[in-house]
Amino acid sequence: MSAADERPFPPGDYPVVVVGSGPGAIQLSYELERLGIDHATISADEAPGGMFRRWPFFQRLLSWTKPYAPEERTTRAFERWDWNSMIAERPEHRALQAEYMDGTSDFPSRPEMEQSLTAFTERTGTRIRYGCRWTATRREPGPDGDRFVVETTDGEYRCRIAIVAVGVAEPWSPSTPGIELTAHYADTRSAETYAGKRVFIIGKQNSGFELASGLLQWAARITLASPSPARLSVVVNSLNGVRARYVQPFEDSALGFGVDILNASIERITRSGNAFHVDLRQTVDGSALMLEADEVISATGFTCPLLDLPELGVATFGQAKLPAQTAFWESATVPGIYFAGTITQGAAGLKKHGMPAFSGAVQGHRYNARILARHLGERHFGMDRDRPAIRPRDLLDYLLDEATGGPELWHQKGYLARVVSLGSDGPRDEGILPLTHALDDGDGDSLILTVEADGAGAIYPVLYVRHDGRTEEHALDSHPLLDFRTTAHRRQLADMLKRVVPGVA
Amino acid sequence: MATRDEIVESLAGMTLFADLSAPQLQGVAGRMDEAFFADGERILRQGLTGSGFYVILDGEVGVVVDGRQINTLGRGEFFGEISILLQKPPVADIVALRPMRCLVLAGPAVEPFLLDHPRVMYRMLQALGRRLTGANRARS
Numbered sequence: 243m244s245a246a247d248e249r250p251f252p253p254g255d256y257p258v259v260v261v262g263s264g265p266g267a268i269q270l271s272y273e274l275e276r277l278g279i280d281h282a283t284i285s286a287d288e289a290p291g292g293m294f295r296r297w298p299f300f301q302r303l304l305s306w307t308k309p310y311a312p313e314e315r316t317t318r319a320f321e322r323w324d325w326n327s328m329i330a331e332r333p334e335h336r337a338l339q340a341e342y343m344d345g346t347s348d349f350p351s352r353p354e355m356e357q358s359l360t361a362f363t364e365r366t367g368t369r370i371r372y373g374c375r376w377t378a379t380r381r382e383p384g385p386d387g388d389r390f391v392v393e394t395t396d397g398e399y400r401c402r403i404a405i406v407a408v409g410v411a412e413p414w415s416p417s418t419p420g421i422e423l424t425a426h427y428a429d430t431r432s433a434e435t436y437a438g439k440r441v442f443i444i445g446k447q448n449s450g451f452e453l454a455s456g457l458l459q460w461a462a463r464i465t466l467a468s469p470s471p472a473r474l475s476v477v478v479n480s481l482n483g484v485r486a487r488y489v490q491p492f493e494d495s496a497l498g499f500g501v502d503i504l505n506a507s508i509e510r511i512t513r514s515g516n517a518f519h520v521d522l523r524q525t526v527d528g529s530a531l532m533l534e535a536d537e538v539i540s541a542t543g544f545t546c547p548l549l550d551l552p553e554l555g556v557a558t559f560g561q562a563k564l565p566a567q568t569a570f571w572e573s574a575t576v577p578g579i580y581f582a583g584t585i586t587q588g589a590a591g592l593k594k595h596g597m598p599a600f601s602g603a604v605q606g607h608r609y610n611a612r613i614l615a616r617h618l619g620e621r622h623f624g625m626d627r628d629r630p631a632i633r634p635r636d637l638l639d640y641l642l643d644e645a646t647g648g649p650e651l652w653h654q655k656g657y658l659a660r661v662v663s664l665g666s667d668g669p670r671d672e673g674i675l676p677l678t679h680a681l682d683d684g685d686g687d688s689l690i691l692t693v694e695a696d697g698a699g700a701i702y703p704v705l706y707v708r709h710d711g712r713t714e715e716h717a718l719d720s721h722p723l724l725d726f727r728t729t730a731h732r733r734q735l736a737d738m739l740k741r742v743v744p745g746v747a
Numbered sequence: 748m749a750t751r752d753e754i755v756e757s758l759a760g761m762t763l764f765a766d767l768s769a770p771q772l773q774g775v776a777g778r779m780d781e782a783f784f785a786d787g788e789r790i791l792r793q794g795l796t797g798s799g800f801y802v803i804l805d806g807e808v809g810v811v812v813d814g815r816q817i818n819t820l821g822r823g824e825f826f827g828e829i830s831i832l833l834q835k836p837p838v839a840d841i842v843a844l845r846p847m848r849c850l851v852l853a854g855p856a857v858e859p860f861l862l863d864h865p866r867v868m869y870r871m872l873q874a875l876g877r878r879l880t881g882a883n884r885a886r887s
């Protein structure tokens with residue numbers, strides 16, 4: 243590697259600038275490179291991996307990879323069984339996470355995740371300028387419309403399109419009186435230093451329960467509190483709850499052994515001597531409760547470090563200050579600013595039956611990145627999308643195969659869709675697109691296929707048929723083994739299609 | 748962007764939540780998700796299943812049936828409840844008429860939520876009653 247390669251992308255003019263070097267920026271930079279879209283990727287970090295260079299705190303991911311899944315590692319189908327690897331075109335770049343697992347768990351350790359991300363950048367030649375921090379942003383007139391000026395510690399970058407993949411990992415705490423006396427998740431010390439302590443954790447989401455689980459063997463007593471009840475992923479049937487890996491504190495609490503899980507707002511935290519006093523008010527009846535603790539940790543969440551983008555007009559929402567986004571992850575209020583990585587959870591999609599997309603995790607946002615790169619190529623760089631024709635008699639098998647194994651549909655349920663247009667030249671595969679875009683912005687007849695979940699435990703394919711300007715939703719039956727390639731499903735699908743696709747078998 | 752405290756304050760000023768105590772309002776704010784919709788974006792889609800219950804914090808939406816706008820809703824008003832109560836897809840599109848900030852409760856979470864907060868359910872009934880009277884008056 244030459245010295246120039248080590249620090250690529252010096253300040254200057256680029257059509258696209260990407261900020262970050264976590265999985266979001268890595269996947270997106272890889273996709274841009276593959277399409278030949280000229281860009282510069284910069285990051286404040288010194289090496290690839292983003293948040294995974296530090297967290298999760300207890301050094302084990304909450305996303306799994308099954309090295310011995312029923313599909314070949316080098317295939318696209320394997321992606322369904324691998325939540326962590328970057329996705330790639332060439333077989334030898336696929337499923338890298340499976341190579342970096344020591345056999346102790348299907349959840350890779352944090353260092354194993356970091357290794358696989360590093361290996362991906364090295365093997366694919368994905369270039370990033372490290373040690374270059376974005377510090378401010380302005381807009382200025384350029385030769386073909388407004389440009390963004392991305393100010394960094396290395397100098398100024400000018401671009402038409404800025405893609406922000408800075409993660410959602412900046413510690414956030416509420417304004418509760420005394421909160422400044424507490425430590426944030428980000429400042430948690432090594433576990434053994436909590437030996438024999440009464441630990442009070444503010445927050446009942448995954449980060450709070452990760453700490454509670456990890457401290458079970460050390461702490462004398464653990465209390466978790468927040469105003470609303472905790473949801474368990476296995477109860478709500480989605481990732482929108484505390485993950486199964488962190489359920490032990492619930493059992494200890496239910497059986498009455500040293501863990502308390504409270505629904506209460508925290509009124510005030512004070513300190514006297516070495517102890518903390520926490521004043522609580524119970525959600526159910528407003529009654530007051532006071533308890534003493536030796537340690538108070540705020541597991542109250544994270545925000546995205548968007549710097550001055552809000553002043554530029556980027557609208558944000560929610561406690562995480564996520565930017566409001568279009569279906570293609572562009573700022574809903576400042577055109578030309580796009581997002582990648584976990585921030586894309588800000589484009590929530592339909593959330594049918596309350597089921598969120600998985601854009602917050604690698605398994606989801608890696609597909610968003612691929613779609614975004616293609617979208618940029620078409621919209622800003624005059625590229626054509628490959629739209630292969632599908633013979634009508636192959637359509638049923640194609641759709642049922644996709645519904646059964648298509649990794650994009652499975653990881654982004656009810657969010658990403660396989661779209662087949664039905665123009666005058668017959669069915670054409672338009673690829674994977676955001677469902678909201680396919681439903682709201684599309685024109686012409688088309689078939690829009692998703693895999694969806696109803697929140698009550700059922701998972702099933704849904705076909706939206708757009709015909710003569712109207713969209714009809716048809717759910718296919720579920721299947722106990724989630725295999726939709728059965729004769730019954732074929733018949734059901736054929737029934738839905740026969741009106742709109744002549745010649746469907 | 749609204750902080751949890753600002754959301755609680757907004758909720759406290761809404762008729763729907765007027766009977767709740769401060770800790771209860773905190774609980775409500777924690778149970779609902781904040782969402783933002785850009786001008787022109789669709790929030791509910793006529794005929795499609797699985798939608799949620801929405802309370803408008805800021806902005807305005809249009810109620811659109813078969814492409815024709817029949818009503819508008821603004822701050823403090825809510826929508827989506829009928830389709831959840833009846834378990835039928837919405838009979839109208841709801842479209843943001845300008846940037847709209849709201850709180851959302853997923854469809855399956857609405858029943859337990861209302862059972863936990865009977866005073867909210869009562870206020871919701873009153874609001875539905877008023878809408879019904881309005882609709883009848885318009886018809887007669």
Ligand SMILES: Cc1cc2nc3c(=O)[nH]c(=O)nc-3n(C[C@H](O)[C@H](O)[C@H](O)COP(=O)(O)OP(=O)(O)OC[C@H]3O[C@@H](n4cnc5c(N)ncnc54)[C@H](O)[C@@H]3O)c2cc1C
Pocket residue numbers: 261262263264265266267268284285286287291292293294297298299302303304305374375376377407408409410411449544547582583584585602603604605
């Ligand atoms: C505690 C915790 C645990 C999680 N565990 C998992 C998990 O197990 N599995 C999973 O799939 N997801 C997990 N997530 C979600 C997770 O954050 C993402 O999937 C993934 O890390 C997001 O990648 P990203 O590239 O979007 O952001 P990050 O990984 O956070 O990377 C952001 C990058 O932006 C750079 N950056 C930030 N600001 C600047 C700036 N001003 N200038 C230049 N560079 C900047 C950072 O240096 C970093 O390289 C977890 C999140 C948290 C908070």
